[in-house]
Amino acid sequence: MPLIERLNRLFTRLEASMQKERRFTADAAHELRTPVAAIKAQAQVARAACGEAERNHALDNAILGCDRAAHLIEQLLTLARIDTLGNDVTEACQLRVIAAEVIAAIAPAALSQHVRLELTEGAEVEVRCNPVLLRILLRNLIDNAVRHTQPETSVWVSITHQQGLACLSVNDNGPGIPEAELARVSERFYRPIGTSASGSGLGLSIVNRIAEIHGASLRIAPQISGAGLSVTVVFKL
Template sequence: MKPPASLQGRLLLLVLSVSLAVWLATAAIAWRDASHELDELLDGHLAQSAALLAAQGVGADDDDEEVDAPVLHRYAPKVAFQVFHDQRLVLRSPNAPREPMVAGDASPSGFHDVRLQGQRWRVFAAHGAERDIQVFVGEQQRSRAEILVAVLRSGVWPVALGLPLLALALWWAVRRGVRPLRTLGEAVARRHGSDLQPLQLGDAPSEIRPLVAALDQLFGRIAGLLERERRFSADAAHELRTPIAAIRAQAQVALGAVEESQRRHALEATLAGCDRATRLVEQLLMLSRLEAAQAPILRPVDLAAVARRVMAELAPASLARQQSMSLAAGPRAVVAGDEPLLAALVRNLVDNAVRYAPCGARIEVRIDSDGAGVMLCVEDSGPGLAAGELERLGQRFFRAAGQEMAGSGLGWSIVQRIVQAHGGRLAADRSPLLGGLRVTAHFPGGHDAAVRK
């Protein structure tokens, strides 16, 4: 049978089923015990009746004729007896046969279960003191069952009639017991989508308090997520307005320019603004994908090869600023990672050094490996960041004061998220070798990096 869909129905069905099973088991035990006690009692009556008949010595005189005992009670046909003297029937009840109820010339004393005239009988056989008198007293087995049913009827029927009342009482008790769950459901259903305050259920039972606490924690996480998304959207809109406004202004300059050199300069500035807006959109999309995606599938990746490829792509920009860029990579610089994400990590770190280090600066990239893992270090000879600015690097859209190069401040957020996805650590400080900014990323693995999912 398919269980009810509601918790109240399930509890009611379970409690009723258990109650019915216990009642049936109790009734079966009571039936068995009552049947045993009744058999003991009636067997004792049979033995006592046989003893009385044997002690009276009815029919001891050989000249006595056979006598039929009178019927004195309406239950008398259910009981029968016989008295034999020297194997001759001298006394019997009207419903007793003329042959001995227990077959055999010398029937042993005691109880016997026999079948007479299609009926099952319980017969007790006994001998007189002289051994020439034999008495049989029997009772129909069916009469015992009728007596047992009559005895138990008074106890069973009231319970059976009380089962509907029990079911009604259980329904009321279960309904009252699950009322806090209904109250909780109604409180959640009445809430507006923007209402993420904790639930006010001070009288909640201890069984559902963990659920209420979990819902409050969920509301808190959702509220924090929505707040971050609102702040992110506002900041992103603010950052996008700047390059769009610059593009519009340069386009207006180009339209109003008279000389070709002015028009060309305005168009180049327009292209630079488009590039800045494109870069900002790409970084926003990457950061959104990193925060929404699940943990990436990690495979062995040669970090040194990834760094060489990325630095080759950024070399023209570095040469245009007359910067020197070098890579020092040890052997077997293998990490368990996602190659596109690691390429984005190296690109953001190196591009940040190229863009914000002054012209003629040195940029060094080092990759070392040991038994504990792989270290990626990017440092430059620029001015670096003050201690207060280093603490704010984790904030979105933060840019150090005095920066001339255009940027959005999203690169560091992307770098942090990529390192976290790879189970690594990220640190930023002042380079003791070059004096500028030094960013170090530590990855677990090394040359024994295994594939992880």
């Protein structure tokens, strides 16, 4: 009986996993159809346009649709390779060094959207991690914050440690997320109601999966000031 029970539990987990993957595939197909349909519509508008201004406007919208599709595909590929990269999370990594590298790489794109990136002062903190995955995690957190914060404001990264825990936080000045939706924002393809910024709906899902691989936890909360959002990854030292 114990063997049969274990087999039944295994089959149940496998079935749940397969259902989850089927839902993900269906959701991904739906998400990809949306920008592709938009690109086709704008191309048709451009072809039928009578004036240069109308044609250029439609072409600009088509390019934006291509950018959205490319971002979604990149996120889907990232999700697909996370688990293969997560076999080794034992390298000693300095959080501030990695944060500074990621910020330097993203800063030009953020500045083009009139958003400044900052790394707050503090002591270096070392954790055991996979540095490739950690960079992906931080890049997604910062990218998500830049997309939702207000222009002419800052997104700041802070790194602290206390009581055997290391905290990596990314903070913004955006509209925040209603408390009732906080528990769902790390679900794949989930976008909070009223979200106007473009995005794949996969960023926080990627972050959450990488945190799980590292035995870390994800905390999402409003800023203490009441404006914006703070997303913190908590590592055990």
